[in-house]
Amino acid sequence: MESLKKKKQRAEKIFEILDPLYTTEKTALKYSTPFELLVSTILSAQCTDERVNQVTKVLFKKYKGPEDFVKAPISELEEDIRPTGFFRNKAKSIKACSQALVEKYNGEVPSTMEELIKLPGVGRKTANCVLGAVFDVPGIVVDTHVKRLAKRLGFTDNTDPDKIEKDLEKLLPKDKWRRFSDLLIYHGRAVCKSRKPDHAHCPIFHLCPSKEI
DNA sequence: CTCCCGATAT
DNA sequence: ATATCAGGAG
Secondary structure: OOOHHHHHHHHHHHHHHHOOOOOOOOOOOOOOOHHHHHHHHHHOOOOOHHHHHHHHHHHHHHOOOHHHHHHOOHHHHHHHHHHHOOHHHHHHHHHHHHHHHHHHOOOOOOOOHHHHHHOOOOOHHHHHHHHHHHOOOOOOOOOHHHHHHHHHOOOOOOOOHHHHHHHHHOOOOHHHHHHHHHHHHHHHHHOOOOOOOOHHHOOOHHHOHHHHO
């Protein structure tokens, strides 16, 4: 059983190696306001960022703020976001979420975890995403990539995202949380892929226990 | 745990 | 054909 101290050392090294490698990520969600990021993140569930950006490029011209989503007929909104998948659930979430923002927060996106996760369709992953990107609040975004890499790297045995988040928090100081989860996501997309991890081009292969399996 | 769900890579 | 993609709710 690897000690926490050893894990921390490994996490630090991994951070130092990956940090300079993923500097200009072009495939990130595009948005111009906190609200747009919130909507984009809801749409990103089980869908690539690229496709979300395709959809939001048109979507945000039609819907300028939460008020416009509240006004829109649900069936119309469903069609507007259809290519992102889970379109009925997502349309419902976005509409209910927009309504809550208008009613409780004067149309603004709240800036705390407690408030954000109360919004319909917003869980810790989406909340951390928004908190980190527009409010500069430290947090580990546990999405499917982070989940997979944390396991492969031997940083967690848990499958519950909330527990994985806490396991990863122990490894690095707060100011590195956000960047660390972003790095894991980029590395997960580019190299440590779900189906065919590219061991030959992995710069942290020597720090990964999965190579022994 | 299951369901939601279209598009792409393998 | 099947697994997977910046998840969340019931």
